[in-house]
Amino acid sequence: MDILIVEDEPEIAKLIQTALEREGFSCHHSRDGLKALQVFQEQQPDLIVLDLMLPGLDGLEVCARIRQKPGAKDPYILMLTARGEEIDRVIGLSTGADDYLVKPFSPRELVARVRALLRRSLRQRGQHQVYHTQHFTVDVEQRTAKRQIDSQQSEILDLTTLEFNLLSTFISHPGRVWNRTQLIEKLWGDDFFGDERVVDTHVARLRKKIEPDPANPSFIKTVVGVGYKFEDAIG
Numbered sequence: 001m002d003i004l005i006v007e008d009e010p011e012i013a014k015l016i017q018t019a020l021e022r023e024g025f026s027c028h029h030s031r032d033g034l035k036a037l038q039v040f041q042e043q044q045p046d047l048i049v050l051d052l053m054l055p056g057l058d059g060l061e062v063c064a065r066i067r068q069k070p071g072a073k074d075p076y077i078l079m080l081t082a083r084g085e086e087i088d089r090v091i092g093l094s095t096g097a098d099d100y101l102v103k104p105f106s107p108r109e110l111v112a113r114v115r116a117l118l119r120r121s122l123r124q125r126g127q128h129q130v131y132h133t134q135h136f137t138v139d140v141e142q143r144t145a146k147r148q149i150d151s152q153q154s155e156i157l158d159l160t161t162l163e164f165n166l167l168s169t170f171i172s173h174p175g176r177v178w179n180r181t182q183l184i185e186k187l188w189g190d191d192f193f194g195d196e197r198v199v200d201t202h203v204a205r206l207r208k209k210i211e212p213d214p215a216n217p218s219f220i221k222t223v224v225g226v227g228y229k230f231e232d233a234i235g
Helices: 010-022 033-043 059-068 086-094 107-125 161-172 180-187 198-210
Strands: 002-006 026-030 047-051 076-081 099-102 130-132 136-139 144-148 154-156 177-179 220-223 227-230
Touching: 002 010, 002 033, 010 026, 010 047, 010 107, 026 033, 033 047, 033 059, 047 059, 047 107, 059 076, 076 107, 099 107, 130 161, 136 161, 144 161, 161 180, 161 198, 161 227, 177 180, 180 198, 180 227, 198 220
Parallel strands: 002 026, 002 047, 047 076, 076 099
Antiparallel strands: 130 136, 136 144, 144 154, 177 227, 220 227
């Protein structure tokens, strides 16, 4: 597994690289955001350890650009920051990061977070399921999602890793009501660290990509006081 480390502080970058290479990972390092985007396109890593505060182009912008144009791989992103406020966690995750680690952290915790994300990726690759509803087709193995616009037209949905996993979860059980805790267990498992309200952020982002009118959703419905459910006729 290839990992890109984007960190401008040499001591922290060395700590991260040493910890990960000791566990058998192949690592590349970049000190600024623009260079990181170049290395990402060239190396196509499986996971990116991304510092929030970077010279030139900060981690939020780097994350957003990677999610907009993921390339051959849509990597998992573990965001690092020296700040621990809740708003920073929410902003980081809302741009497409998969997990969030606050400095200072132990090498053991870093490795555990990285392994948790990569295990999730391997579990998904072991599946081959295709879900069909009236308006959507989701291929779990190929990691593709398509929306039927009308009887003649369809479009490929440009989803982040978490958005795809969220849609797959919803579409695998149409009509089921999911609360935040259940969705966290499904998407992150026991490896989740953070505020459960981040689920709302990802639901809102997914709605913007699949709903004709995100403000009045037709597919992902809010069940007041409980959570969310997906409604669409089985195709």
